[in-house]
Amino acid sequence: MKFGVVRFPGSCDDVDALQAAARVADAVLLWHADHHLQGVDAVVVPGGFSYGDYLRAGAIARFAPVMTEVEEFAREGGLVLGICNGFQVLCEAGLLPGALLPNVSLKFIFRQVDLEVVRSSGAFTGSCEVGERLSIPVKHTTGRYYAPDDQLDRLEAAGQVLLRYAAGHNPNGSLRDIAGVCNERGNVFGLMPHPEHAVDPLGGSTDGLRIFESMRAHVEQHVLA
């Protein structure tokens, strides 16, 4: 099982994501200007400020050469995880529903938050239990999840909301406390919190590993088996 972590100009969490993935499987970096994915089994679009986040967060990165392959990979059912800026990129690319708006406080927020697992089946939270709490940090200025009301109803009904901020932990004004959503097919997932920063006891929590472990288990059971 091999993870590929995309590196855009302006990515800053690519190395943390690479090291987090390397704790559970093989992991390589994918260059934004390349047109191939080096045979990886899952792609991580990491946090940072891709292409400076000029215009809107994620708006320009979605047109990076490598994104053509990432979109193709996603269409074929490959697992794609977007973290923070990666989540913004996947929303801008139309691979995930909704959009990320500036935090209600308009401030950069960097803190540990509790997340509640809404769904435990599937590729990204399969190793978690419903209702379980994960302690994972957020660090962003543009993390307020938004989608129109009727779309939010559909996402909830379809089980596409995988993670919520626990009561009192919503840091940015995200509608319905949504912290992470997946696409209809369940193979593309984006979240604002940073699981790759919660993988070592030294950092206070290893809960972020659960996401990477879930992905590995899914690939091993469904793709490589």
Place this chain on the structure above:
Amino acid sequence: MRARVLVRPKAGILDPQGQAVERALPALGFDGVRNVHVGRLIELDVEDPSRLPEMCERLLTNPLIEDYEIEQ
């Protein structure tokens, strides 16, 4: 041709930037101001203005969260 694209947050979406400005104005004695919204102005020279709507839909704005108006 010179064109201007006005970009606004969609009606009904919470606009904390507009709210911050609205709260700041009375502190300077500017009372009676309501419904402040902060958007973006994009100016550009364009050879084929008929392509502006597509530019707006694909890159200049995110139609899910923003409305736009093209001035030529």
